[in-house]
Every structure is written in structure tokens, then in C-alpha cells.
Amino acid sequence: MEEAIRDAVGYVIPVVEATGAIVIAAGVIVSFVLWVLSELRLRTVSYEAIRLTLGRFLALGLEFQLGADILGTAVSPSWSEIGKLGAIAGIRTVLNYFLAQDLKRAGATGPDDNRPDGGPAKGGIAALLRQPVARSPGAG
Amino acid sequence: MTAVELIGPVAAAPTAMAALVVAVGFLRTLLPGRDAATSADTLGLGLELLLAAGLIRLATVDSLAALGAVAAVLIVRSVAVAGLRHALRRIVDGT
Secondary structure, X not given: OXXXXXHHHHHHHHHHHHHHHHHXXXXXXXXXXXXXXXXXXOOOOOHHHHHHHHHHHHHHHHHHHHHHHHHHHHHOOOHHHHHHHHHHHHHHHHHHHHHHHHHHHXXXXXXXXXXXXXXXXXXXXXXXXXXXXXXXXXXX | OOHHHXXXXXXXXXXXXXXXXXXXXXXXXXXXXXXXXXXXXXXXXXXXXXXXXXXXXXXOOOOHHHHHHHHHHHHHHHHHHHHHHHHHHXXXXXX
């Protein structure tokens, strides 16, 4: 029975790890597309909004990878393996914490920058920095 | 093809995107009406993409030494993003 559970968890871990990597890769693609659309002036999206979008994907991907690490501790046979998993989990938890702080801070400074749909930005660094270069459609 | 072999190119893509974002940011700084802050803003986005590449690589790292190296790179990038953001705030606030 115990052996069967270990085998099952052993199959699940790579799937969860891969899911985390896919989520992060999807975030990279989405944010890159938003950046390209913004650069081509096809859509108004602030840099802060793009970074927040990517940050959310990173945080979710990290959660999946952390989940895989936690599953790993259930089947790790040696203290060495458990120690390694603990180190990975610790690093990911710290990173996740800082990412969450970053998202919270950015959300507090510019609530409208949270909108990746390009809503009007009332605050935030990127919105303020964009002001001097704001152009009307068709201009230069 | 194993997952590790597959993740290598997947992690390389965000690195290339980051290079492109930063390069475009620097080029746009040269346009009239732009200042260094514009470039710094794109640099922040580029660093965030590099952070994503590092996190994807972290999924395949096995040894503690490699893990430590990846973690160090990630922490440096996180600190750089935070520092950059702080500097931008000071520029915007004029303090």
C-alpha cells in the first residue's frame, strides 16, 4: 500500500512541477504580447500593469512548484533528500513572499494599473512616467 | 525528449524577450521627450522576465550547489527590481 502511494506521488510530482513551469511560461508570453501591443500603440497598457500581470503568473507558478516540493517530502527516503527539498521550498517561499509584497505595494500605489486591459491609469510610477510622452492617435 | 531537455529552450525564450525589451527601452530613451526613467521602467520589466526564466530553470535543478546559484541570481534580480522601483519613485516624487 505504502509503495503504491509512493509510486502514485512519484508520478504526480513531475506533472505539478511542469504545471508550474507552464504557468510561468504562459505569464511570460501574455506579458510579452501585452508589451508588444503597448509598444505598437495598439493597446494602452502601462509597464506597471504588465509587470503586475507577470508577477501574478509567477506567484501562481511558484505555488505549483512549492506544492510539488511538499509532495516530494512525502516520498523522500533520506534526510539528505528532505534537506534539499526543504531548501528548495524555503527559497520558493521567500520568493513568493517578496512577489506577493511587490504585488500588494504596486496595487496600493496604482490601483488602476492592475488592469491589464489597459484601463486609464490614475496613479503608479509607470503612469506618471508615461505622461510626458502621451500622444494622440495618429500623431508622430 | 525529457522534461529537462524541453525546459532549457523554454527558459531561454524569456531571456531573449528580456533582452529585446531592455534593448527597445534603451533605444526609445533616445527619442525626443524621453528620459532615463523610461529606460529604467523597461529595464524593470526585463528583469522581471529574467526572474521568470530563472524560476522555470529552478524546476529542473537537482544539486544544492546549482540550486544555490539559481537562488542567488533570483535574489539579486529581485533586489535590483526593488532598487530600481525605489529610484523611480524618487525621480517621480522629485525627492
